[in-house]
Amino acid sequence: MNIQTVGVVGAGVMGIGVAQNLAQTGHQVILVDISEDILDKAKHEIRNNIRFQSFFKKGDRQESPNTIIEAIEFSTNYKILENADFVVENVTEKWDIKREVYPLIDSICRADCVFAANTSAIPITRIASVTKRADKVVGIHFMNPVPMKPMVEMIRGYHTSDTTIETAKQMLSQMGKECIIVNDAPGFVSNRVLMLTINEAVFLLQDQVATAEDVDKIFKGCFGHKMGPLETADLIGLDTILFSIEVLYENFNDSKYRPCTLLKKMVDAGLHGRKTGKGFYVYQ
Incomplete structure (x- = not known):
């Protein structure tokens, strides 16, 4: 064709x-x-x-x-x-x-x-x-x-x-x-893994285990990732992250996909990441 x-x-x-x-x-x-x-x-x-x-x-x-x-x-x-x-x-x-x-x-x-x-x-x-x-x-x-x-x-x-x-x-x-x-499966390969990682990273922030900067530094410094999970979330858009994790939760009916309360709160507040100028980080 x-x-x-x-x-x-x-x-x-x-x-x-x-x-x-x-x-x-x-x-x-x-x-x-x-x-x-x-x-x-x-x-x-x-x-x-x-x-x-x-x-x-x-x-x-x-x-x-x-x-x-x-x-x-x-x-x-x-x-x-x-x-x-x-x-x-x-x-x-x-x-x-x-x-x-x-x-x-x-x-x-x-x-x-x-x-x-x-x-x-x-x-x-x-x-x-x-x-x-x-x-x-x-x-x-x-x-x-x-x-x-x-x-x-x-x-x-x-x-x-x-x-x-x-x-x-x-x-x-x-x-x-x-x-x-x-x-075909909800989330496929990349997002079935990535959304869990990002959601858990937001839980770490909510539970005050570490700052957003330190969570991302660990992934970049220890594992060689170019971006940490929270930086990645800001790039993708927190609203898209929430929609995706909700689809996984709905389809699998598994509590491991339960969206973090902080993630939902940030989306409600319009803190969607790079596209709105503020998410886990502030963008000029």
């Missing part, structure tokens, strides 16, 4: 990263969200991200933000997804929201269009069940920041076909990414 035009649904942190990465690798991108304000912010963030990346590519040919932006069509009209060869969905990690999106794009997109759910915890088989193309639904768990991460987790749903897997691998290769294919 020749993948030229890719639809990206949701212009949050992950959707912005996916759209930017696709545009930088020669794709025509359709970025869809519910309001012009969100799309204007996305355009501004993509410009800033490209400028930021240029600091790390001093010896390489510099990309023009305008050239990248011109490869992205920003729209609030889902109807334009009818031209997409492939769609990556990145809406909020809440099933009630995702379950409304898929029947809509299913009715608009071509029959051969593949849907990739960029989700951190919601089962792919559940997502596929609200479409009429379950064999063409796959999970692609991109990592943040998307343009700078060379590896993704690909999830095969119960009905996902081998052809769909190969199509998704082809698109990822065009984006300059490798993938690890795993079977």
